[in-house]
Amino acid sequence: xxxxxxxxxxxxxxxxxxxxxxxxxxxxxxxxxxxxxxxxxxxxxxxxxxxxxxxxxxxxxxxxxxxxxxxxxxxxxxxxxxxxxxxxxxxxxxxxxxxxxxxxxxxxxxxxxxxxxxxxxxxxxxxxxxxxxxxxxxxxxxxxxxxxxxxxxxxxxxxxxxxxxxxxxxxxxxxxxxxxxxxxxxxxxxxxxxxxxxxxxxxxxxxxxxxxxxxxxxxxxxxxxxxxxxxxxxxxxxxxxxxxxxxxxxxxxxxxxxxxxxxxxxxxxxxxxxxxxxxxxxxxxxxxxxxxxxxxxxxxxxxxxxxxxxxxxxxxxxxxxxxxxxxxxxxxxxxxxxxxxxxxxxxxxxxxxxxxxxxxxxxxxxxxxxxxxxxxxxxxxxxxxxxxxxxxxxxxxxxxxxxxxxxxxxxxxxxxxxxxxxxxxxxxxxxxxxxxxxxxxxxxxxxxxxxxxxxxxxxxxxxxxxxxxxxxxxxxxxxxxxxxxxxxxxxxxxxxxxxxxxxxxxxxxxxxxxxxxxxxxxxxxxxxxxxxxxxxxxxxxxxxxxxxxxxxxxxxxxxxxxxxxxxxxxxxxxxxxxxxxxxxxxxxxxxxxxxxxxxxxxxxxxxxxxxxxxxxxxxxxxxxxxxxxxxxxxxxxxxxxxxxxxxxxxxxxxxxxxxxxxxxxxxxxxxxxxxxxxxxxxxxxxxxxxxxxxxxxxxxxxxxxxxxxxxxxxxxxxxxxxxxxxxxxxxxxxxxxxxxxxxxxxxxxxxxxxxxxxxxxxxxxxxxxxxxxxxxxxxxxxxxxxxxxxxxxxxxxxxxxxxxxxxxxxxxxxxxxxxxxxxxxxxxxxxxxxxxxxxxxxxxxxxxxxxxxxxxxxxxxx
Numbered sequence: 001x002x003x004x005x006x007x008x009x010x011x012x013x014x015x016x017x018x019x020x021x022x023x024x025x026x027x028x029x030x031x032x033x034x035x036x037x038x039x040x041x042x043x044x045x046x047x048x049x050x051x052x053x054x055x056x057x058x059x060x061x062x063x064x065x066x067x068x069x070x071x072x073x074x075x076x077x078x079x080x081x082x083x084x085x086x087x088x089x090x091x092x093x094x095x096x097x098x099x100x101x102x103x104x105x106x107x108x109x110x111x112x113x114x115x116x117x118x119x120x121x122x123x124x125x126x127x128x129x130x131x132x133x134x135x136x137x138x139x140x141x142x143x144x145x146x147x148x149x150x151x152x153x154x155x156x157x158x159x160x161x162x163x164x165x166x167x168x169x170x171x172x173x174x175x176x177x178x179x180x181x182x183x184x185x186x187x188x189x190x191x192x193x194x195x196x197x198x199x200x201x202x203x204x205x206x207x208x209x210x211x212x213x214x215x216x217x218x219x220x221x222x223x224x225x226x227x228x229x230x231x232x233x234x235x236x237x238x239x240x241x242x243x244x245x246x247x248x249x250x251x252x253x254x255x256x257x258x259x260x261x262x263x264x265x266x267x268x269x270x271x272x273x274x275x276x277x278x279x280x281x282x283x284x285x286x287x288x289x290x291x292x293x294x295x296x297x298x299x300x301x302x303x304x305x306x307x308x309x310x311x312x313x314x315x316x317x318x319x320x321x322x323x324x325x326x327x328x329x330x331x332x333x334x335x336x337x338x339x340x341x342x343x344x345x346x347x348x349x350x351x352x353x354x355x356x357x358x359x360x361x362x363x364x365x366x367x368x369x370x371x372x373x374x375x376x377x378x379x380x381x382x383x384x385x386x387x388x389x390x391x392x393x394x395x396x397x398x399x400x401x402x403x404x405x406x407x408x409x410x411x412x413x414x415x416x417x418x419x420x421x422x423x424x425x426x427x428x429x430x431x432x433x434x435x436x437x438x439x440x441x442x443x444x445x446x447x448x449x450x451x452x453x454x455x456x457x458x459x460x461x462x463x464x465x466x467x468x469x470x471x472x473x474x475x476x477x478x479x480x481x482x483x484x485x486x487x488x489x490x491x492x493x494x495x496x497x498x499x500x501x502x503x504x505x506x507x508x509x510x511x512x513x514x515x516x517x518x519x520x521x522x523x524x525x526x527x528x529x530x531x532x533x534x535x536x537x538x539x540x541x542x543x544x545x546x547x548x549x550x551x552x553x554x555x556x557x558x559x560x561x562x563x564x565x566x567x568x569x570x571x572x573x574x575x576x577x578x579x580x581x582x583x584x585x586x587x588x589x590x591x592x593x594x595x596x597x598x599x600x601x602x603x604x605x606x607x608x609x610x611x612x613x614x615x616x617x618x619x620x621x622x623x624x625x626x627x628x629x630x631x632x633x634x635x636x637x638x639x640x641x642x643x644x645x646x647x648x649x650x651x652x653x654x655x656x657x658x659x660x661x662x663x664x665x666x667x668x669x670x671x672x673x674x675x676x677x678x679x680x681x682x683x684x685x686x687x688x689x690x691x692x693x694x695x696x697x698x699x700x701x702x703x704x705x706x707x708x709x710x711x712x713x714x715x716x717x718x719x720x721x722x723x724x725x726x727x728x729x730x731x732x733x734x735x736x737x738x739x740x741x742x743x744x745x746x747x748x749x750x751x752x753x754x755x756x757x758x759x760x761x762x763x764x765x766x767x768x769x770x771x772x773x774x775x776x777x778x779x780x781x782x783x784x785x786x787x788x789x790x791x792x793x794x795x796x797x798x799x800x801x802x803x804x805x806x807x808x809x810x811x812x813x814x815x816x817x818x819x820x821x822x823x824x825x826x827x828x829x830x831x832x833x834x835x836x837x838x839x840x841x842x843x844x845x846x847x848x849x850x851x852x853x854x855x856x857x858x859x860x861x862x
Contacts, residue, residue, distance in 0.1 A: 002361060003369065004033050004042035004058060004418060032368045033058055034356070035421070037375065044418070058370070059421045070395075070408060070428050070450075073465030076479060078172055078184045078453070081460030082162065094123050136380035138262070138294040139246050141200030144440030144455040146174075149218035154447050157218065157227060159191075160440065161198040162459045168193050169201075171227060172461065176447035184463065184479045191229055201440075202248055233271045235259075239278040240267055249297045249306070249342075258306060262293030266308060266317065281322055284308055284315060298340045298349070300362065307349070309340045314351070316365065327365045328358075339383035346413055350396055352384045357398060357409060359419065369419040374398055374407065385443055387450070393422070399441055404433040406452070428466065524654060531589045538586045541570030542595055546605040549675060556675045562603050563587065563668035587668070593660040596629050596667055608673040615670040629667045636662060700735040 033042040041058035048054040092100075098120035105114050143166070147157045158172040168190035175183050194212070203216075212235070217228045232255060237244065243261035250257050256270040264284040270277055284295075298307040307327060308315045314328040314337070328351070330337065335355045343349045343362050348369070351358040356371045376382065381401040388394045392414050398407040410423040440455040450466045544551070548569040560568075570586050586592065587601075595601050603613070618625045626632050636659045641647070647655075730738075 002364065002418070003367060005044050006032060006042070033370055035059070035370065035372045037373075037424070041370075041421075046418075056418065058418070059424075068468045069423070069426060070466050070468055072429055073451075073467040075465070076184065076463045077460065078158070078463050078479060079160075079170070079186045079459075079461035081456060081458035082164075094120060094127060097123055132292075136292070138292050139199055139244065141202075141247065142440045142442070143198065143201060144442050144453060144461075145201040145203045146442045146444055146453070147203040147216065147218070151218070155218065156444065156446060157216070158444075158453060158461065159201050159203065160455050160459070160461060161201075162190060166197040166459075167195070169198065173227075174444065174446065176449060179448050181478075182444075182446060182449055182451070182463075186461075186479070187226075191227065200248065202250055233269070233276040235269050235276065235278055239269070239276070241265070241280070244293070246293060246295050247297045249299050251299065252303050258297055258299070260295045260297055260308060262295065264295060264308075264310070266306075268319075281319075282317060282324060284310070284324070296340050298342050300343045301345075305362070307340060307343075309337055309351070311336045313337075314340065316362075325365060328360060328368070329366075336380065338380055341384060341386055344386075345388050345394065346392065348386075348394070348413065350384045350386050352382055352398070354378050354380070354382065357384060357396065359396075359411065369413075370411070370421065372409065372421070372425070374425075376400075376405075387443055387445060389445075389450075397428075397443065398425075401438050401440075404429055404436045404438070404454075429464070520654070521650070524657075527589075531591065534586055535591070537571050538589070538591050538595075541566065541586055542600050544569040545601065546607070549606065549608055549673070560673050560675075561669050562601070562606065562671045562673075563665070565606060565673065566601060566668060587664060588661055590657070590660065592664050596664055601668065603671040606671075606673060608675065610674040611671065613671050618666065618670070629663055632666060633659060633663045700732070700739045703730060703735055703738050 035041040035058070039059075043055055043057045045053045046056040098116050101119045101123070102114065102116040105112060105119075143161055145159045147159060149155045149157075154176040156174045158174060160170060160172075162168045162170045169192045171187060171191050173185040173187070175185075177183055212231065212233070217230075235245075240259070240261055243263050243265055245259045246262050248257055248259040254270075255272075256268060259267045259269055259278075261267070266281045266284070267278045268281055270279070292311075294311050296309040298309065300306070304319055306317045306319060308317055312330050313326065316325045316327040317323070318325075330353065332355070335353050337351065337353045339352045341350045347362045349360040349362050351360060356373055358371045359369045361369055374382075376398075379400050379402055382398065383400070384396050384398055386394050386396045393410070393412040396409040396411060398409065399405075406428045407425050408428055409425050410421070411419065412422055413419045437457055438454050439457060439459075442453050444451045444453050444463070452464045452466060454462050454464070456462065545566050548565050549556075552568075566587050567585050592601070603611075615627055624635070626635055640655055640659075
């Protein structure tokens with residue numbers, strides 16, 4: 001089984017119920033797994049090792065794969081950067097440029113009359129083209145290539161353009177001396193110079209650009225030290241029917257090259273017996289949306305099949321029969337295909353779009369193995385590069401020329417199994433060069449060493465080693481620089497950019513030594529002098545510190561820290577600040593640290609009704625932070641620079657004082673106090689409730705709940721700790737309703753058995769006596785009859801005219817009414833009238849239903 005189970009049913013047509021019914025087309029569901037971060041994707045039952053069915057998931061995170069995640073290692077600058085180009089003044093408008101061009105033509109061609117409107121239209125068209133090419137250039141490919149030697153697998157060549165206009169082809173020799181050690185040897189002299197800028201470099205057994213084909217002979221470290229280049233053929237636009245080439249691929253084992261033009265025409269450029277020829281194989285019909293001329297080529301491992309990609313489709317072209325077959329198409333109008341790789345292993349062909357990374361099987365057309373949404377912004381330069389480092393396992397790297405972010409997709413496919421995603425996608429490179437643009441980038445793999453080589457916009461080449469997490473960074477990589485490279489590097493490192501008019505600005509230099517002296521030296525000397533003058537005041541503050549809360553006259557209505565108590569125990573400062581901890585005080589001194597070290601400013605000396613330690617907050621920020629002040633001082637000193645030889649005695653003294661002051665601040669801020677208890681007591685509000693009950697303002701007193709008391713809990717900062725609120729603030733209507741309810745005391749409740757022989761009804765003292773009606777007959781009180789099992793229907797038991805009272809109430813829930821004396825029915829117990837607040841059932845709540853609207857009578861016919 002090659003594919004995961006999918007839903008291949010057709011969706012039902014949707015019929016609109018509005019006027020003018022419209023039936024939408026029957027659309028087919030997605031028949032391949034489309035993953036997003038956090039989704040399983042697909043699952044199926046497969047036979048396991050014990051010949052039993054087991055669940056198999058597409059995303060199977062494995063600990064072994066997670067532990068072997070890649071990470072960055074050593075960075076090397078292989079080739080120095082070129083000096084930046086001069087900034088050009090482009091602030092002139094199109095109209096000004098058109099007038100300047102018209103004046104130029106009138107000056108040098110006075111006999112030719114060219115209107116300025118024509119020049120302005122041409123300039124507008126050129127400006128629009130330049131703006132579009134800034135966003136995406138379909139003619140620009142990868143400008144950095146790695147060419148490995150077929151005779152020596154431990155050596156390679158880095159090919160990249162240099163110069164102001166990218167016309168010079170430069171190489172750098174790369175050789176692996178030993179495992180996990182690479183030597184780079186750049187050359188300052190270009191290998192070849194072209195008449196036009198290099199837009200793409202493609203290597204296989206040779207070198208190919210968009211218009212020329214070369215053969216490169218790698219150097220032999222035993223005989224030769226330089227590479228030799230031989231031009232095979234040069235193809236011009238006249239050979240391709242005046243169509244511009246946008247992509248080229250060199251076919252293996254032959255001196256031929258497949259190229260495709262911006263019009264979608266595929267050419268086979270060959271060289272036989274020294275004669276070149278360009279044969280048109282097929283012209284692909286571009287879609288309506290493909291107006292930018294974007295086409296890309298890909299070759300199969302055997303070279304007999306090639307793949308042609310446009311913005312929306314991928315076509316499979318058989319080089320032997322010149323037949324075309326549809327391979328993949330994208331129905332979403334917002335997504336565009338951006339890159340396609342060559343098929344090298346297990347018939348897997350990786351592709352990329354502006355929304356997804358797609359893996360295809362070349363044996364099955366139209367159905368991807370997996371599509372993963374990468375979640376990046378719309379980027380036409382986004383591409384993939386795949387490396388096969390383990391058996392049936394590959395790493396797909398998602399990169400872009402517009403940024404330095406690299407995302408790794410770890411996928412695998414057994415020989416007779418399904419396609420799996422072994423680990424969640426992760427990023428390799430950090431935020432150091434995330435927003436840096438590149439002209440080209442390639443992965444270099446030599447002798448168990450993996451790295452990423454990048455070409456910057458200033459034509460500088462940088463190598464970054466890629467390691468797995470358990471391994472350590474190696475320092476075996478080196479760069480062998482020649483004298484010419486060193487001479488070219490030093491001037492380029494100091495030559496500044498030509499900023500044009502900005503370089504004419506006035507240069508001024510200011511000496512800030514006096515400012516630093518005032519901020520540091522004079523400030524610290526002043527603090528030491530004030531500490532000696534306020535020594536007696538500091539001792540008084542330490543003596544008043546333990547009994548400050550008991551001796552103060554005005555109670556505090558907010559929470560205090562240990563620092564606040566020590567600050568208020570001393571004399572108020574001469575210059576008060578907005579916050580006490582920002583105000584200069586006697587605590588911020590060496591005596592304050594010594595007093596804390598001796599335990600004279602300990603939190604245990606303060607007597608407060610409520611005290612809480614918040615030192616655990618610091619451990620949430622730093623789990624290794626100690627609790628004691630002495631241990632805190634040692635912990636903070638561990639962050640000082642190890643090399644103290646270059647620092648003066650004053651600097652080390654300032655660092656020591658800063659550590660002591662930070663220790664004092666952290667120790668005195670780790671405990672909080674409150675002058676009165678935070679939790680309210682029920683006895684404290686009894687007098688206030690009685691006073692409110694006797695008031696004449698008409699408002700009911702607060703509700704006093706009995707056995708079942710609602711408790712409102714507030715979420716606290718620490719888990720498992722709750723704060724009880726002061727009470728429920730009920731509205732006036734709720735208090736008026738609950739004020740008439742008296743639930744009594746459950747401890748005073750007495751249960752009386754109504755079936756007991758000696759049970760008699762007792763009147764309550766607070767209830768008035770009820771008069772018997774004159775027409776009623778005397779009824780003898782008796783207990784309820786017993787229930788006997790019998791087949792015969794017994795007579796109804798006599799009616800008992802008494803009222804059972806199970807507990808004492810402070811009020812009579814049914815006060816007697818005067819109308820009861822006039823009632824002729826003696827068997828009805830006395831009961832008064834009461835207001836019902838219950839909503840009656842029905843849609844109108846007991847209210848009369850609205851009158852139905854009478855139907856209109858039809859006056860005429862149809």
